[in-house]
Amino acid sequence: ESAEGKNEAKSYKEMISTFPRVQRWSCYEGFWYFPMFLEGLMSAQDHFIPQSTDIFITSCPKTGTTWLKALTFAICTRSRLSGSSASSLLTKVPHDCVPLLEYDFAQNPMKRDRAVPLVSTHVPYSSLPKSVVSSCCKLIYICRDAKDAFVSLWHFIADLQRSKNIEPLSLEEAFELFCSGISSYGPYWDHVLGYWRASLEFPEKILFLTYEEMKKDTASHVKKLAEFMGCSFTLEEEEEGEVQKIISLCSFEKLSNLEVNKNGKHRADTSFAMKNSVFFRKGEIGDWANNLTAEMGARLDYIMEQKLKGSGLKL
Numbered sequence: 001e002s003a004e005g006k007n008e009a010k011s012y013k014e015m016i017s018t019f020p021r022v023q024r025w026s027c028y029e030g031f032w033y034f035p036m037f038l039e040g041l042m043s044a045q046d047h048f049i050p051q052s053t054d055i056f057i058t059s060c061p062k063t064g065t066t067w068l069k070a071l072t073f074a075i076c077t078r079s080r081l082s083g084s085s086a087s088s089l090l091t092k093v094p095h096d097c098v099p100l101l102e103y104d105f106a107q108n109p110m111k112r113d114r115a116v117p118l119v120s121t122h123v124p125y126s127s128l129p130k131s132v133v134s135s136c137c138k139l140i141y142i143c144r145d146a147k148d149a150f151v152s153l154w155h156f157i158a159d160l161q162r163s164k165n166i167e168p169l170s171l172e173e174a175f176e177l178f179c180s181g182i183s184s185y186g187p188y189w190d191h192v193l194g195y196w197r198a199s200l201e202f203p204e205k206i207l208f209l210t211y212e213e214m215k216k217d218t219a220s221h222v223k224k225l226a227e228f229m230g231c232s233f234t235l236e237e238e239e240e241g242e243v244q245k246i247i248s249l250c251s252f253e254k255l256s257n258l259e260v261n262k263n264g265k266h267r268a269d270t271s272f273a274m275k276n277s278v279f280f281r282k283g284e285i286g287d288w289a290n291n292l293t294a295e296m297g298a299r300l301d302y303i304m305e306q307k308l309k310g311s312g313l314k315l
């Protein structure tokens with residue numbers, strides 16, 4: 001890292017230390033972040049320049065990002081791979097196929113496979129780098145029932161913390177914070193609403209999806225994704241079952257059972273290494289009911305209903 005880079009990182013750290021903080025989250029532009037990602041975001045806001053062909057995979061954590069990364073990667077690399085079964089998805093976790101704006105570029109802005117026009121981010125719409133918002137780049141957003149997103153997030157963070165011998169927050173404590181808007185990249189409802197409103201304003205630029213509708217009819221969404229990304233399936237491809245092949249390759253069953261995702265590590269050579277298996281838990285709709293009481297569920301439903309009221313979105 002250059003001396004300039006080090007000074008800059010130090011000054012982001014100093015700025016972050018002055019931001020409101022609750023537990024390990026710091027608040028910036030109305031959203032809550034773990035400091036490491038916030039530093040990356042601030043750096044991206046200052047320096048990131050997209051390629052004009054970039055497509056951004058956007059989401060709040062634990063809403064289906066891994067699946068969406070796999071699908072979009074498989075869709076846009078399919079012609080390069082035709083006739084070969086060697087998709088990178090078989091040997092790398094989807095997060096190592098599609099870089100994360102606020103982590104991978106902050107660490108090394110030049111490190112990317114320029115042939116793959118995909119960048120992912122959890123940054124809320126209102127905090128995206130101006131270079132992204134003012135570009136002609138397309139964005140795909142995925143979100144999910146808030147209760148399932150919360151439960152998935154709690155398990156994910158608790159697993160990671162236990163693996164580092166950090167005592168995780170209890171489910172109840174984390175739930176209270178989530179309901180008051182404090183969670184990674186939360187408030188959850190503001191994250192969803194930011195992209196929802198932007199997708200209404202710029203429908204040709206932003207595709208808004210939900211995990212539930214993707215599960216219900218994956219094939220039509222895979223076709224929709226390809227069309228949106230400017231690489232629709234040809235009739236010939238459809239007849240050859242290309243859509244179904246991509247769905248199978250990216251399915252929870254297939255990916256979670258691959259050797260790399262069972263035993264491999266994401267960002268293996270960094271202090272932020274984690275087991276790939278943490279990205280694959282159950283992959284179901286409605287698992288919240290096995291973790292939260294009916295009262296907790298009703299409370300979060302009520303909050304979401306109130307926050308989304310009048311937006312035209314039901315989640």
Ligand code: A3P
Nearest residue numbers: 062063064065066067152251252280281282283
């Ligand atoms: P659960 O914790 O409810 O099982 P993200 O990818 O944004 O981190 O979201 C993680 C959620 O997506 C987890 O949900 C995970 O199991 C699920 N998931 C991961 N890969 C998937 C896939 N290929 N298909 C469907 N769901 C998947």
